Amino acid sequence: MTRYIRHAACFCALLLVALLVNATRIQVFQARSYDDNPANRRTAIARYGQxxxxxxxGDAPVTGSKDTDGRLRYERTYPKGPLYAPVTGFASQIYGTTFLEHAEDDLLSGTDPMLSAFPLWNDLTRRQNPGGNVVTTIDPAAQRAAYAGLAGRKGAVAAVEPSTGRILALVSSPSYDPQVLSGNDAAVERSWARLNxxxxKPMLNRAVRQTYPPGSTFKVVTLAAALDAGVVTDVDEATDSPDPYTLPGTTTSLTNEATGCEDAPIRAAFMWSCNTVFARLGVRVGVSDMATTAARFGFNDTGLGIPYSVAESTFDVSVDKAQLALSSIGQYNTRATPLQMAMVSAAVANGGQIRPPYLVERTTRSGGATVSTAGSRPVRQAMHPATAVRLKELMEEVVTEGTGTNAAIPGAIVGGKTGTAQHGVDNSGTPYAWFISWAQGERDLEPKVAVAVVVEDAEADRGEISxxxxxxxxxxxxxxxxxTD
Known part of the structure; x- marks a missing residue:
């Protein structure tokens, strides 16, 4: 009898061991696959349970959370949604996250191990930390000014601080309210369908995810290449440039909107934006030096993140001389985001140096303790300091005497460059209006802001776009x- 009891006890012990092994297999080794299983609602319930x-x-939140008393309890709110949509993106219970909501999702949702003093203990207990906060570099006054200036027209504005790379404004228009995508009911699905x-394209972030032909604003890059390469040594010397200019190897003539461009010195050609002078100048510089300078400014960089990804701005390096001539005036395959052109302007303002742009100043725990900071940013030399000094002078003259007088600010030093970019089949589309600039207050030791603006107004009269x-x-x-902030 004792033998049968012993056998039964051993069998029960084996069953218990098997049960413990299986529980360990499920809870430890297969936990991740169960967590990621779409049928598992516990993860989503926990995610939206706080x-x-x-x-x-600044010091004010531009997002919030609303208690719905549903199974997915908290929905995201955006008190000033359209104004900050290109910065925040959306956090949707159906469609996921975008922009900062996506790049900083672990911190915002409370799953980032950095939020806990004892992350391993939290993993064992499945305890979730309160969501952390993301403090941006955005200047609220600059953001409002950019949004009001576009006034619903298609276009974008990007502004950066030249000495640091801090992004001060990031606006895309037309915009949308991310809150309409926050929940999980039928209204959210209808909003998604309508927006798409x-x-x-109101959900397109034109400031960082759309590239445009930069037009004459790219002449800043072309002139930087020419000055660095020694192709131009005297900006007041006649350039021997014909008007019109026949593109090399073709019978195509390039003309100017401005008058007086024949043989115009670089100073005058830059001030009045003579296409013929700069197209010819780009050919003289050559594709190698043009491509090298463009890369130093940030063109053809596929890895830029702010922290979310930025579309690549491009300068085609496989071009013949005619194509190079057009590329050098911001046409052909040359494409740039507004953020990239703000970086071009910032490099001029910052003595030829570029600081990579960034959007997150620091992250904190819910109680305010700092989790991480932006830290120092590496410096890239886009051009010689002497070249930057000369370009800075020429950009000032554009605003004081040339095509950019509408950007002048009393009591401040302002430099700028206008651009009107052709596009479409045979340039049939309504041109894009560009302006890049920088400004220094009368009490400032260095420029405080660099800006790029593009307006794509299909309703305007073609001849009135500038x-x-x-x-x-x-x-x-x-x-x-x-x-004035």
């Missing part, structure tokens, strides 16, 4: 907001 951390502009079907008329006033408003 308020999400906030994204801050909208031909104006960087100086359409984009420069917006840039001026943004610069004034920063200087």
């Amino acid at each position: 308020p999400r951390g906030d994204i801050l502009v 079907a909208d031909p104006d 960087g100086g008329g359409d984009a420069a006033p917006i840039a001026r408003a943004v610069m004034e907001a920063v200087l």
Whole structure:
């Protein structure tokens, strides 16, 4: 009898061991696969079971959380949604996250191990930390000025602080309210369908995810290449440039909107934006030096993140001389985001140096303790310091005497460059109006802000589109907001 009891006890012990082994297999080794299984609702319930951390502009949150009393309890709210949509993105219970909501999701949702003093203990107990906060570099006054300046027209504004790379404004228009995508009911699905079907693409972040032909604003890069290479040594010397200019190897003639461009010195050609002078200049510089300088400014960089990814701005290195001529005036395959062109302007303002742009100043725990900071940013030399000094002088003259007078600010030093970029089949599209600039207040030791504005207004009369008329006033408003902040 004792033998049967012993056998039964051993069998029960084996069953218990098997049960413990299976529980260990499921809870330890297969836990991740169960967590990631779409049928497992516990992860989603836990994720939305507490308020999400906030994204801050200045000292004020531009996001929030609303208690719905549902199974997915907390929904994201955006008190000023359209204004900050290019910065925050959306956090949707159906469609996921974008932009800062995506790049900082672990911290905002409370799953980042950095939020806990004892992350291993939290892993064992499945305890979730309160969501952390993300403090941005955005200047609220500059953001409002950019948004009001575009006034619903298609376009974008990017502004950076030249000496640090801090992004001060990031606006895309037309915009949308991310809150309409926050929940999980039928209204969210209808909003998603409506936004995706909208031909104006309100969810497209034109400031960092859309590239445009930069037009004459790219002449800053072309002239930097020419000065660095020694192709231009005297900006007041006649250039022997014909008007019109026949593109090399073709019978195609390039003309100018401005008058007086024949043999114009670089100073005058830059001030009045003579295409013929700069197209010919780019050919003289050559594709190798042009490509090298463009790369130093940030073109053809596939790895830029702010922290979310930025579309690559491109300068085609496989071109013949005719194509190089067009590329050198910001046409052909040359494409740039507004953020990239703000970086070009910032390099001029910062003595030829570029600081990589960034959008997150620091992250904190829910109680305010700092988790991480932006830290020092590496410096890239885009051009010789002497070249930057000369370009700075020429950009000032564009604003004081040339095509950019609408950007002038009383009591401040302002430099700028206008651009009107052709696009479409045979340049049939309504041109894009560009303006890039920088500004230094009378009490400032260095420029405080660099701005790029692009306006793509399909409703405007083609002949009335200009960087100086359409984009420069917006840039001026943004610069004034920063200087008086």
